[in-house]
Amino acid sequence: MDIEIFSDVVCPWCWIGEQKVLTAVSGFTTETGEPVKLRWRAFQLDPSATSEGIPLVQWLGSRYGGEDNAKRMFTQVTSVGREVGLTMNFDQAISANTLDSHRLIWWAGRDGADQRPMVEALHEAHFTHGKDIGSLDTLVAVAAGLGHDARLVREFLESPGGLEEVQADLEMGRELGITGVPTFVFAGKYAISGAQDPSTLREVLDEVLQREGRSPLTVLAPQGATCDDDSCAA
Numbered sequence: 001m002d003i004e005i006f007s008d009v010v011c012p013w014c015w016i017g018e019q020k021v022l023t024a025v026s027g028f029t030t031e032t033g034e035p036v037k038l039r040w041r042a043f044q045l046d047p048s049a050t051s052e053g054i055p056l057v058q059w060l061g062s063r064y065g066g067e068d069n070a071k072r073m074f075t076q077v078t079s080v081g082r083e084v085g086l087t088m089n090f091d092q093a094i095s096a097n098t099l100d101s102h103r104l105i106w107w108a109g110r111d112g113a114d115q116r117p118m119v120e121a122l123h124e125a126h127f128t129h130g131k132d133i134g135s136l137d138t139l140v141a142v143a144a145g146l147g148h149d150a151r152l153v154r155e156f157l158e159s160p161g162g163l164e165e166v167q168a169d170l171e172m173g174r175e176l177g178i179t180g181v182p183t184f185v186f187a188g189k190y191a192i193s194g195a196q197d198p199s200t201l202r203e204v205l206d207e208v209l210q211r212e213g214r215s216p217l218t219v220l221a222p223q224g225a226t227c228d229d230d231s232c233a234a
Contacts (some may be wrong), residue, residue: 001036001208004185006043006173007011007119009101009133010056011232012077015123017182017195019084022116026199036205040115042169043086043181043232051096051134059095079197092130102154102169103135103162104143117146156158180233187212194230 003021007014026034049059057074059066074090081088101122109115121142125131131138136157144150156162173183176191183193184201184209192201 001034001187001205001212003036004039004041004113004188005056006041006169006183006185007181008045008232009041009098009105009119009122009182010093010096010126011043011045012081012127013195013231014182015086015088015127016081017184017231018119018123019086020198021184021201023198024205027201038116040105040109041121041172041185042105042166043096043173043178043183043234044102044170045167045181045232047097047099047133047170049097050225051132053097053132055091056093056095073152075098084127086127088127089130092128094130094132096126096132096134098133099163099166100136100139100157101206104139106162106165106169107156108143108146108148112221118143122145141173143222149211182231196230221226 003025005014005018005021007018021038025038028036057067057070060070060073064073065072073089074088078088078090082198095160105118108118122133122139125138125142127135131142133139133142136154139157140150140154141154147220176185178191178193180193182195183191184204185191186204190208190211194203196204
């Protein structure tokens with residue numbers, strides 16, 4: 001079974017939700033004895049965002065009624081993140097356009113390679129270390145830190161490579177009606193939105209195994225509406 005994870009690098013609930021789905025699929029096997037395969041799909045909360053080194057608190061404040069509201073959101077999500085072992089330093093985080101980071105995630109996962117290390121490294125760079133992931137230099141450094149050849153990564157990012165594939169992911173999300181992330185699509189047919197608990201996700205995995213092959217995309221849980229619940233909405 002495949003789980004497609006529609007996610008944005010700058011979405012804190014995506015990082016939390018990804019940790020929870022990893023817990024849920026650990027040790028889970030399909031009827032054929034195969035492990036669950038995870039594939040990340042691009043989603044952009046703000047495609048119009050520019051990479052100009054704007055503090056995240058300032059950017060979110062402009063969307064959610066001021067910086068005080070943004071800081072209250074940070075308090076909640078920081079606490080939840082800590083429960084799953086994540087460190088989020090929102091006072092250091094920088095708003096950035098994520099298109100190139102999605103291209104890098106696609107590049108890391110080409111030919112069926114595991115995308116998770118790149119996704120994790122980008123989340124950590126943004127939320128923990130306050131790096132500007134809209135910067136090409138930052139993206140090259142993140143990839144090099146995972147053992148990739150910095151020269152090859154820079155050549156890729158300076159080319160249009162991966163753009164068509166990322167745009168296809170974004171279009172797929174629109175066609176499926178996905179407006180908030182994280183959204184997890186199981187077996188290409190069943191969707192659940194938000195940073196759900198591992199126990200809930202395991203129940204979904206069991207249910208999908210029973211339903212497999214019966215219907216088109218079915219939403220198994222309501223989508224979150226804001227970034228201060230369990231998901232982030234565009």
